Amino acid sequence: MILKYTILFAALFFTACIDNKPEKNLDGKKLLEQKCASCHDLTMPPLLSPNEPAPPIMSVSFHVYDFVKPNDESQRFNTAVEFVVDYVKEPSFEKSICDKESLKQYGLMPSQKEKVTDDETRAIAKYMFTHYTQQNLSEAMKAKAKYDALPQGEKIALKNNCLGCHKVDKDLVGPSFKSIQEKFISSKSAMKESIKNGSKGKWENFRAMMPSYKQLTDEELETLSEWIINLS
Ligand code: HEC
Numbered sequence: 224m225i226l227k228y229t230i231l232f233a234a235l236f237f238t239a240c241i242d243n244k245p246e247k248n249l250d251g252k253k254l255l256e257q258k259c260a261s262c263h264d265l266t267m268p269p270l271l272s273p274n275e276p277a278p279p280i281m282s283v284s285f286h287v288y289d290f291v292k293p294n295d296e297s298q299r300f301n302t303a304v305e306f307v308v309d310y311v312k313e314p315s316f317e318k319s320i321c322d323k324e325s326l327k328q329y330g331l332m333p334s335q336k337e338k339v340t341d342d343e344t345r346a347i348a349k350y351m352f353t354h355y356t357q358q359n360l361s362e363a364m365k366a367k368a369k370y371d372a373l374p375q376g377e378k379i380a381l382k383n384n385c386l387g388c389h390k391v392d393k394d395l396v397g398p399s400f401k402s403i404q405e406k407f408i409s410s411k412s413a414m415k416e417s418i419k420n421g422s423k424g425k426w427e428n429f430r431a432m433m434p435s436y437k438q439l440t441d442e443e444l445e446t447l448s449e450w451i452i453n454l455s
C-alpha cells in the first residue's frame with residue numbers, strides 16, 4: 224500500500240516537473256498540421272507525390288534523428304529537437320543534413336521565423352520524433368496492408384461510414400448486412416436504389432434513418448452491392 228502511494232507520489236512529482244515546460248500545453252501534432260503541412264506531406268508512410276515541394280516529414284524525422292551528432296548518445300532526442308528549432312528559424316545549406324541531391328531538387332527551406340515560435344517548433348519536433356518512428360511506421364504499414372487486402376466493396380463501406388451503422392452479422396443502428404442480403408438477394412438493383420435514396424420505416428425495430436447516398440458513382444454502388452449480396 225505504502226509502495227503504491229510512493230509510486231503515485233513520484234509520478235505526480237515528475238508530472239509536475241514536466242508541467243513547467245512552456246511547450247507542454249502546445250499540441251505538436253496540431254501545430255505540425257497548421258504550420259508545416261503546406262509543404263511537407265505528413266502521412267506515414269508518405270504519399271510521395273511527384274511534385275512535392277518538400278521532403279515528407281517522415282523522411283525528415285528519420286533523417287534528422289539518425290544524422291544529428293549528439294555529444295552523448297542519450298542526448299540524441301534533445302539534439303534532434305534543437306536542430307529542428309534552429310533550422311526552422313534559419314535554414315542554410317551549411318546546416319542542412321539533407322543530401323545534396325535532395326537539396327538541389329527541393330531548394331532551401333524558407334525561414335519560418337515569422338510563422339512559428341521556438342516553443343511551437345519545439346513541440347512540433349518532439350511530436351515528430353515520438354510519432355515518426357520505425358515502430359509506428361511498421362504498425363502503419365501493417366494496418367495499410369490489412370486495409371489494402373480488403374475487398375473493394377468493404378473499402379467503399381468503410382469510406383462511407385456504412386459500417387458505423389451496419390455490422391455484417393448483427394444489428395446495430397441499422398439491420399445487419401446479412402439480413403439486408405436476405406431481403407435483396409434476388410434484386411440487387413432494388414438494393415442499389417435503396418442505398419442511393421436512403422430509407423426510413425421500412426424495417427421494423429429500426430427507428431433511425433438510413434441516409435441517402437446520391438454521391439456514390441454507379442460503379443461504387445455496384446461494387447458495394449455485389450459485396451453485400453455475396454457476403455458469407
Ligand atoms: C514553404 C515550404 C516549407 C514549409 C512551410 C516548411 N518547410 Fe521544412 N523544408 C522545406 C524544404 C523545401 C526542405 C528541404 C530543403 C532543406 O532541407 O532546406 C525542408 C526541410 C526541412 C527539414 C530538414 C532539414 C535537413 O537538413 O534535413 C526540417 C527539419 C524541416 N524542414 C522542418 C520543418 C518544420 C518543423 C516546419 C513547420 C514549422 C516546416 N519545415 C515548414 C520547405 C518547407
Ligand code: HEC
Nearest residue numbers: 383384385388396397417422423424425426429431432433
Ligand atoms: C446513420 C446510420 C446509417 C448509415 C451511415 C448507413 N445506414 Fe443503411 N440503414 C440504416 C437504417 C436505420 C436502416 C433501416 C432503414 C429503414 O427502416 O427504412 C438502413 C437500411 C439499409 C438498407 C436496406 C434498405 C431497404 O430498402 O430495405 C441497405 C441496403 C443499407 N442500409 C445499406 C447501407 C449502405 C451500403 C451504407 C453505406 C453506403 C449504409 N447503409 C449506411 C442506417 C444507416
